[in-house]
Amino acid sequence: MCGIAGVIFREGYGPVGKVLVAMLSALQHRGFDSAGVAVYNCLGFGDxxxxxxxxxxxxxxxxxxxxxxxxxxxxxxxxxxxxxxxxxxxxxxxxxxxxxxxxxxxxxxxxxxxxxxxxxxxCVEIFKMTGKVGDLEESFNVSRLEGSHGIGHVRFSTESGVDLFRAHPFQSTINPDVTVVHNGQITNYWKMRAFLERQGVNFITDNDSELIVHYIAWLLEQGFSLEEALKRSVRDLDGPFAYIVATPDAIGIARDRLGLRPLIAAESVDGEVIIAASEEAALHAASKLLGVRFNTRYLRPGQVMVWRVRR
The missing domain is CATH 3.30.70.260 (ACT domain)
Incomplete structure (x- = not known):
């Protein structure tokens, strides 16, 4: 039981932190153990x-x-x-x-x-801590952060422990600019973890959400597109799950094959802003903050979607 959210400004710049704080605050009832965001600001990044x-x-x-x-x-x-x-x-x-x-x-x-x-x-910075969204905002003033896109999470722990390092978002040393937030469980976690460890992947925690980011990063390293990687993850990962993944120039979302965890996407009327979340309340919060009307779409079981920054 967690809340996930994401936003992308397709022209490359916007109040990402402010939007994520609003969305996560609307999802706070989904979990009080920890909160975190990953914000991307990759424009002009050349080194x-x-x-x-x-x-x-x-x-x-x-x-x-x-x-x-x-x-x-x-x-x-x-x-x-x-x-x-x-x-x-x-x-x-x-x-x-x-x-x-x-x-x-x-x-x-x-x-x-x-x-x-x-x-x-x-070109991504992650801010996370145990506690609520308000604690995260008070400590790091994440609402000041601007960029092209970002993802966020509020956590209610069901399996692994509660600490800073088990809080979301997660990233992978295969490619640290790939991050994930996740709601649900990966029931073939140990089988998939063993596979990735044979490929040389190092796990930091026992949180099944970390598996997702390593698997996506590994698939991207093999040459798959982000959309192809998401489709393969839906095929290969078992259990009830929905997740949002971010890369330096895109956001992708995926829902498990049986549709056991909700995931909603919404696109502004002009197509310039896309938001996604586990509940409509977060979309309403973003719409109110930005003063923008959105067209909402509920993901079908097994469906994936990807949006890229235009630059």
Whole structure:
């Protein structure tokens, strides 16, 4: 029982954070354990070796220096650092230039013992925490974030534990700019996880939602289009589910073959804004905020849809 939401401004720029906060607030009744958003701002992004790394860092003397030293040891060049002390820890933001394996970058930070990677991406930033949407907004002011598109989630945990790292959105080290939010369960999780681990995929949590993002990212790496990857996921994943996936230039949505979890999409009359959510309440909230009329479409069982940014 979770709430999922997504928005895309097809011309490439809009108040993504503000829309996601409104939509997730309308879905708050779906879960109180955690909340999170992923916001994309990829216009003009041209350096494929530069990453935004967000960490949860111990608020202790020397912690930042220890992380910086570890990054230097693997040849990562820190371009900037922003620190945000909160609730006895620090949510830090590094801009890092790095040409090696991202798994090594993540491992070297996690092994410092004073920091752990929350998210990493070239043109996406993930903000998430335990608690409600209001807690997320108060802590990070996510409504200020603008970009081309984004996805969000409110969680009610049914299986895996409740903490920051099991909160959505999830991303994959195969391609960190692919993110997913999900409502439902993947009942063949262990079978599919074993398959992906044989392909060299590293799992961070035991949350079945993480499986979806790794599988989509892996399919994209094999050369499938986003729409083809979504169709294959619907074919190969079992259980009741609906999810929203985002890449640097697109948003896609998918519903399980039996239609056991709801998913609704809506397109503005002029075709420039698309929103999607697990409940109509979120669509109404976005429509009211933007002052835009939308044409609504309920996804059929097994249906997938994809929209891309025009640029």
């Amino acid at each position: 494929g070796d530069t990453y935004i790394v967000r960490t949860l860092t111990a608020d202790v003397l020397g912690a930042l220096g220890k992380v910086a030293s570890a990054l230097g040891e693997i040849g990562a060049n820190i371009r900037s650092v922003e620190m945000k002390p909160l609730h006895g820890v620090s949510f830090d933001r590094f801009v890092v230039k790095y040409r090696g394996d991202l798994r090594d970058l993540i491992d070297v930070i996690n092994k410092t013992g004073v920091a752990r990677v929350i998210s990493i991406g070239r």
